[in-house]
Amino acid sequence: MRALTRRTEVAGAAAFVVRMGSEEAGAVILRINRLDGTVLVLNQTRDGLGRLVWAQPLGSWTDEKRAGEWCDKQVKCDPDLWIVEVEDRQGRAFVDEPIV
Numbered sequence: 001m002r003a004l005t006r007r008t009e010v011a012g013a014a015a016f017v018v019r020m021g022s023e024e025a026g027a028v029i030l031r032i033n034r035l036d037g038t039v040l041v042l043n044q045t046r047d048g049l050g051r052l053v054w055a056q057p058l059g060s061w062t063d064e065k066r067a068g069e070w071c072d073k074q075v076k077c078d079p080d081l082w083i084v085e086v087e088d089r090q091g092r093a094f095v096d097e098p099i100v
Helices: 002-010 064-077
Strands: 014-019 028-033 038-046 052-055 082-087
Touching: 002 014, 002 082, 028 064, 038 064
Parallel strands: 028 082
Antiparallel strands: 014 082, 028 038, 038 052
């Protein structure tokens, strides 16, 4: 989380931990907020070869309400979940892994 926060700040954006999960086992959801009412939700997963990637569970950009409802549903299923919000008008995710 610290590296992501640092990268966003260096680029003139911001990142906030919205929900703290388990340090040992918590999965991560990123909410990329363009500050215009649209959000891209990314969840950390593994591809068929076991490599870490970021999936787009809602397809592409969506409205904040739909993104929030989806995140709330995920937290109910996984109480260890972390949620990090990146606020960037350009919609950059600042992750090293591929977005699929």
